[in-house]
Amino acid sequence: MNQTTLHAEHKALGAKMVDFADWSMPVSYKGIIEEHNAVRQRAGLFDVSHMGIIDVEGTQSLQYLQYLTVNDVSRLEPFQSQYTMMLDEKGRVLDDMIITRLGARYRLVVNCSNKDKIIAWMQLHKNNFSVHLTIHDDLNILALQGPAAKSMLEPLLDTLWVGGSFNVMYAKLAGVDVLVSRTGYTGEFGYEVFVHDDDVVKLWRLFIEKGAAPVGLGARDTLRIEAGLPLYGHEIYGLVTPFDLGYGWIVKLDKGDFIGKAFLSRSSHTRKLFGIVLEEKVIPRQGTEVLHYGVVTSGTFSPSLGKSIAMFMTQRDIPNDRHVSVKVRDKAYDATIIKLPFIKKGINKDATV
Amino acid sequence: MTLIAPNLFYSDEHEWVRVEGNNAIIGITDYAQDALGDIVFIELPVIGDDCTQMDQVGVIESVKTVSNLYIPVSGRVVEVNEAVLENPSIVNSSPYDEGWLLKLDIYEPAELEDLKSSEEYEELISEEE
Numbered sequence: 001m002n003q004t005t006l007h008a009e010h011k012a013l014g015a016k017m018v019d020f021a022d023w024s025m026p027v028s029y030k031g032i033i034e035e036h037n038a039v040r041q042r043a044g045l046f047d048v049s050h051m052g053i054i055d056v057e058g059t060q061s062l063q064y065l066q067y068l069t070v071n072d073v074s075r076l077e078p079f080q081s082q083y084t085m086m087l088d089e090k091g092r093v094l095d096d097m098i099i100t101r102l103g104a105r106y107r108l109v110v111n112c113s114n115k116d117k118i119i120a121w122m123q124l125h126k127n128n129f130s131v132h133l134t135i136h137d138d139l140n141i142l143a144l145q146g147p148a149a150k151s152m153l154e155p156l157l158d159t160l161w162v163g164g165s166f167n168v169m170y171a172k173l174a175g176v177d178v179l180v181s182r183t184g185y186t187g188e189f190g191y192e193v194f195v196h197d198d199d200v201v202k203l204w205r206l207f208i209e210k211g212a213a214p215v216g217l218g219a220r221d222t223l224r225i226e227a228g229l230p231l232y233g234h235e236i237y238g239l240v241t242p243f244d245l246g247y248g249w250i251v252k253l254d255k256g257d258f259i260g261k262a263f264l265s266r267s268s269h270t271r272k273l274f275g276i277v278l279e280e281k282v283i284p285r286q287g288t289e290v291l292h293y294g295v296v297t298s299g300t301f302s303p304s305l306g307k308s309i310a311m312f313m314t315q316r317d318i319p320n321d322r323h324v325s326v327k328v329r330d331k332a333y334d335a336t337i338i339k340l341p342f343i344k345k346g347i348n349k350d351a352t353v
Numbered sequence: 354m355t356l357i358a359p360n361l362f363y364s365d366e367h368e369w370v371r372v373e374g375n376n377a378i379i380g381i382t383d384y385a386q387d388a389l390g391d392i393v394f395i396e397l398p399v400i401g402d403d404c405t406q407m408d409q410v411g412v413i414e415s416v417k418t419v420s421n422l423y424i425p426v427s428g429r430v431v432e433v434n435e436a437v438l439e440n441p442s443i444v445n446s447s448p449y450d451e452g453w454l455l456k457l458d459i460y461e462p463a464e465l466e467d468l469k470s471s472e473e474y475e476e477l478i479s480e481e482e
Contacts, residue, residue, distance in 0.1 A: 016390075032416045033391045218390070218417055281394040281441075283414055301393040301416045308394075329412065 004049040005140055005197045006204055013214055021113040023050040026216040036222050036303040038213035039186055040343075043146035045204065045212040046220060052115030053139050053194070054108040054122065058131035061106050065099060068125060068259060070242060072252040076101040081166040081183060084250055085242055086118065087260025091267065093236050094121055098183060100168050109141070111232050125259075140200040144207055145190030145215075145223075152210045153180070153191055174206055185220065187227025187343055225300050225309065228275065228341030234286055234298045235273060235311060244271040244313060246340065272316040273297075275342055276324065276335040278308040284326045284335070285310075291325040291332065293318065302342060309342050310335075355478060356383040358449040362465055363474035364425040369449065370468060372459075377426050380453040381413065381444060384478045389415040392441040397422070397454055402430045404457065406464050411454070413444070426464045428457030 002023045010017065015026035026047065028035060038044045056065060065073045071084035081100040085093050095114040100107045110118045122133060144153055154161050157180070158172040168181040176199040184190035195203050208214060221231075230236050230245050241264060242251050251264055276290065281301060288296040290312050299310030310326070320339050325332040357363075362370040367385035371378040386392065394414040404410050404424040411422035434453050437443050444452035459465075469477065 027417065028390060031391050222416060281414075282396075283394065283416075283419070285419075301391075303416075 002050070004047055005200050006047045006049065009201060009204055010047065010214075015214070015216060018217065020050065020217060023112060025050055026214070028216040028218045029214045032216070032218035032222060033303045035213055035215040035219040039146045039188055039215060039219065039223055040304055041147070043144060043148040043152055043190075043207075043212045044186075044215035044219070045207045046143040046145065046215050047140070047204070048143050048192070048220075049140035049200070050112040051141055052108075052110040052112060052118065053136035053141070054110065054119065055102075055134040055136060056106045056108065056122075056131055057104065057134070058129070060129040061104070061131050064126065064129040064131045065106055066256060066258060067129075068122065069097075069099065070252065070258060070260060070264065071099070071250045072255040073099060073101075073106070074255070076106075078103055079163065079168050081168060081181060082250070083166075083247070085236075085247075086121065087263065088121075089259055089263075091239055091241070091260055091263030093232070093240065093242075094118060095232055096230070096236055100181065102168070102179075114232060138197050140195050140197065142193045142195060142200065142203060142207065143184055143186075143190060144193065144212060145184045145186040145188045146212075147189060148211070149188075149190045152207065152212060153193075156206070173203065176203055178203070185227075185229060186223040187229070187341060188223075221298075222300050222303060225298050225311065226302050226304055226341065226343040228273075228311065230273065230311075231298060235313070237297075240271075240313065241267050243267065243269045245273055270316055271313050272318075273311055273313055273340060274318065275338045275340045276310050276312065276326065277305070277338055277342070278310075278326065278333055278335045280333050281308050282328050282331075282333055283308050284328055284333070289327045290314070290335070291327060293324055293337075296326070304343050311340065355387065356449070357471050357475050357478075359471050361449075361471060362425065362468035363471065363477075364423065364468055365477065366421075366423045366425070367478075368423065368425045370425050370465070371453075372465065375459055375462075376431065377428060377457045377459050378453050379425060379455045379457065380448055381422070382474070382478075383448045384481075385420070386445050386448045386452070389413060389420055390417045390445075391415050392444050395437055395441045395444070395454070397433050397438065398430050400430050400433060404428060404430065406461075406467070413441075422454070424457075425468055426457065427460045429460070430455055431458050432456035 179194040284299040294314040396412040
């Protein structure tokens with residue numbers, strides 16, 4: 001089983017470890033709810049070094065990525081990122097990812113569970129392009145998320161942070177070379193910091209010393225569900241399209257040819273991802289039936305709302321506030337359909353200033 | 354460190370039984386609550402229900418996962434801990450005391466012999482750990 005460079009740090013903090021896509025990862029340290037609340041109220045620190053980091057270099061990097069992804073990579077300014085997806089010819093989503101333009105190079109961050117598949121796919125299609133791929137097993141990603149993240153991280157930088165959301169910057173952070181990105185997967189203000197194996201323990205300990213709570217995969221899931229963010233293998237599966245997920249804006253049909261374009265051009269826009277909120281605290285997990293409407297893709301207990309919540313895909317024209325039933329262990333429970341997200345981004349915005 | 358209360362009976366499914374006269378008070382162990390994490394929903398039988406040893410009679414749901422509650426000893430339900438139904442996190446904070454789940458009238462005291470002692474249970478969880 002694979003381990004991140006911080007494995008011993010997680011063990012020392014008493015983390016419960018789980019097998020996640022053949023990686024031993026912390027699921028929680030002190031408890032999912034406590035860690036969740038730390039991110040919403042102050043700041044949490046995640047080791048997400050299991051994710052795949054792929055750099056693309058060469059004179060035809062732009063053309064290559066334009067052909068492989070649905071978003072318009074030519075719109076990226078240097079040190080800017082975009083959310084995008086890779087599809088196969090039949091329209092199946094291979095993965096969702098973030099592409100960042102780093103001067104002449106591009107960096108892709110892909111899901112851990114899809115890393116090998118994406119690398120194979122990218123290698124399969126690179127023969128017609130003058131490009132070179134580098135898989136970065138030597139880099140780690142620390143996510144520092146929450147309203148206090150700004151005051152915790154920015155004073156440690158040797159350069160003034162000037163970018164906004166989905167911008168990145170090379171800097172020294174407490175004397176360590178890093179790439180700082182204003183991205184995250186929690187619905188809170190935050191950063192993702194790319195740092196080399198040699199320096200990651202130092203930064204991990206420093207952020208904890210500054211008051212960030214270590215947060216495991218358990219709270220990463222509750223946070224992203226509250227924020228209505230899709231996850232590959234849950235909301236993203238089979239022939240679900242970016243349109244279905246509410247990410248139609250990432251599809252740029254006018255940018256030229258790309259894999260999946262024919263499928264997306266003729267796909268209907270009849271489905272949409274919705275949320276449900278339950279009266280009871282029983283948790284409608286993935287696969288739970290929403291009677292007459294669909295099937296739950298992700299469900300959890302929302303620590304912020306104190307209620308059980310879930311996401312599911314159904315017809316686009318369903319009115320909000322419609323009352324439905326979900327069937328858990330042969331019992332029906334009342335629920336109400338709502339528009340995503342469950343928690344608006346930057347609920348604690350005031351605290352970020 | 355996992356806490357094991359002395360003088361209780363334990364099941365392989367990580368339930369404990371405290372015998373008081375003809376009553377059995379049932380809960381889940383510290384090991385079980387720790388493995389589940391934050392408990393948010395509990396489903397229990399109601400007063401008057403007849404339960405047979407090893408029946409699945411309830412559900413304990415945490416943010417992370419869901420676990421079945423099995424009856425360690427046959428009996429009729431005479432009391433249910435309403436406080437844990439209202440606030441399931443009590444099971445996390447006090448698994449052997451305030452976090453008890455059910456009180457039964459025991460039908461067959463001999464069934465208690467199927468259960469483990471504190472020492473035997475300690476051995477079981479040290480193997481699982």
